[in-house]
Amino acid sequence: MTRKLEGKIAVVTGGSAGIGLATAQRFIDEGATVFITGRRQAELDAAVKQLGPKAVGVQADAAKLADLAHLFDTVKAAKGKIDVLFANAGGYEFSPFGQITEDVYDKMFDINVKGVLFTVQQALPLLSDGASVVLTGSVSGSKGMESFSVYNATKAAIRSFARSWTADLKARRIRVNVVSPGPIQTPGLDTFANDDVKGFLKTLVPLGRLGTADEVAKAVLFLASDDSSFVAGAELFVDGGLAQI
Structure with missing residues (x-):
């Protein structure tokens, strides 16, 4: 049986743990070569x-735009194209309304919004016509979760990106979609949830129950x-x- 991503070139940001790592494994199992990023070299x-x-x-x-430029220079030199881009890198921080600092705001929007925007924009010259771009959203983009208003807003922005970029990239048949997890058992969850x-x-x-990274x-x-060839935006x-009930 032909594997779903046979011969494809994929990039997974935030691929050293959790959902990114599980997805990179799935992509490889289905025949792709995968470039993963992470901030910590040991991980x-x-x-x-x-x-x-x-x-x-x-x-x-x-x-960091310079880091993204290095990433895509590396992919270009090695493979010359990207068929699948999973813009997954992100973070979250607990910050009650009334106690939100400028630093918290900047940190959340830099990695979750600015990071995703420039990841996809810098990838554009390498993306194949008909490529698939997947963004990591969250149920938080649709729910009013207490003390997560900044994080919630960043994920609502991600949802909006998928709509806008589907329109922007329609001439190239590049599909942009969002996967939005609920509570998932990952190392990231362990950092704030006992x-x-x-x-x-x-x-x-x-x-x-909690979901697993592999389910995402x-x-x-x-x-x-x-399999999702007619799914876009x-x-x-x-x-x-x-988020449904």
Whole structure:
């Protein structure tokens, strides 16, 4: 059986852990060569070792335009094109309204909005006609989650990007879609959520549990492959029903 991404060149930002790493593994399993980025070299090296010879690691911070230029120069020199771009790098921070600082605002918008904007824009010369671009959104872009107003706003911006870029890139048949996870068990979640918080999150999810990184990765693979050839400008929730009910 032909693999879904046979011979394709993919780029996954924020690919050294969690959803990005799980997605890179899915892409490789389906025949792609994958360039992954991460900010920390040790984690990036470990991820490349785990993924195997079809993975290439490039240390980069998506909020820094010079790092993005280095990433795409590396891809151009090695492969000359990109068939799948998963703009996944991002972060979140707990900041109650009334206590939001300028630094928190700048940090969240730099990595989650500026980073995604310039990741996709700098990739444009390398993107194949008919390529697939997938952005990482969140249920937070649709829900009014307490103490996450800045993060929520960044993810609403990501949703808007997918609509606008679908219009901007229609002449090149480049599909832009968003995958929006709910609470997912990842190393990132562990940094701010103890067992009590995770237990509370489970009560919000109609399916009664946290999702896994691989469950999101399977949705990204769908959007990246020809299985979703007539899907553009859409938002696919992988949230156990959280944003729907």
